[in-house]
Amino acid sequence: MYLRILVLFFLNGYVTLASDPDPVQDFCISEIEPATNTNHCKNSSAATVEDFVYSGIKSPGKFGPTGLSAISVNSNIFPGLNTLGMSFVRADFEVGGVNVPHYHPRATEIAFVLQGKVYSGFVDTNNKVFAKVIEKGEVMVFPKGMVHFQMNVGDTPATILGSFNSQNPGLQRIPTAVFGSGIKDELLEKAFGLSSKELSKLKKRFAPH
Numbered sequence: 351m352y353l354r355i356l357v358l359f360f361l362n363g364y365v366t367l368a369s370d371p372d373p374v375q376d377f378c379i380s381e382i383e384p385a386t387n388t389n390h391c392k393n394s395s396a397a398t399v400e401d402f403v404y405s406g407i408k409s410p411g412k413f414g415p416t417g418l419s420a421i422s423v424n425s426n427i428f429p430g431l432n433t434l435g436m437s438f439v440r441a442d443f444e445v446g447g448v449n450v451p452h453y454h455p456r457a458t459e460i461a462f463v464l465q466g467k468v469y470s471g472f473v474d475t476n477n478k479v480f481a482k483v484i485e486k487g488e489v490m491v492f493p494k495g496m497v498h499f500q501m502n503v504g505d506t507p508a509t510i511l512g513s514f515n516s517q518n519p520g521l522q523r524i525p526t527a528v529f530g531s532g533i534k535d536e537l538l539e540k541a542f543g544l545s546s547k548e549l550s551k552l553k554k555r556f557a558p559h
C-alpha cells in the first residue's frame with residue numbers, strides 16, 4: 351500500500367517535471383549584455399511593439415538545390431519569442447521542390463498549406479509512413495522528433511506555414527547528418543552497403559556549403 355502511494359507520488363512528480371517551466375514574467379526579449387556577453391531580458395519598460403513583430407518572411411528566401419526555401423523564425427532571429435515556447439517557419443517550394451527527410455529534436459510541428467499541393471508525411475519509430483497529398487487550407491502535424499518530408503506535387507509553386515512548440519526546435523536533415531558530417535567512410539560504406547565511389551558521390555552531394 352505504502353509502496354503504491356510512493357510510486358504514484360514519484361510518477362506524478364515525473365509528469366510535473368516533464369513539461370517546460372512557465373515564464374515568470376510577461377515576456378523576456380533576449381538581449382546580449384555587452385559587458386559579460388551573456389543573454390538577459392531587455393528591461394520591459396524599454397520594450398516596444400517592434401520587439402513583437404518579425405517582418406522577414408513577407409516573401410520566400412533563397413531557393414536551395416532541391417527547390418526549397420525555408421525561413422525559420424526562431425528565438426535566435428526573433429528575440430521576442432524568447433521563453434514563450436513557440437516558433438514559426440515559412441517554406442516555399444518550386445514545382446517539384448523537396449523538403450528532404452529531416453526532424454526537429456525539440457518540437458512538434460503543425461504545418462498549414464497556404465497554396466499548392468504538397469505530398470507530406472512522417473515516419474514513426476516502427477518505420478510506418480503516414481503520408482498523403484495535402485492541399486491549400488489543410489494542416490498536418492509532425493510529432494516531435496519524427497522524421498518528416500514534403501514535396502510539391504502540384505503544377506504551381508507551393509507555400510507552407512509551420513509552427514513549433516519550442517522557441518528553438520532544432521533541425522537535422524538526414525542526408526546531411528549522415529553524408530555531410532564527416533563520419534568515417536568505412537563505417538558509412540558498411541552501414542549502407544556502398545562502394546567507395548558511391549559514397550564519395552553522396553558525400554560530395556551533401557557536403558555542407
Ligand SMILES: *[C@@H]1O[C@H](CO)[C@@H](O)[C@H](O)[C@H]1NC(C)=O
Nearest residue numbers: 390391392393394395396397
Ligand atoms: C528599467 O527601466 C526603468 C525606466 O528607465 C528603470 O526605472 C528601472 O530601474 C529599470 N529596471 C532595471 C531592472 O534595470
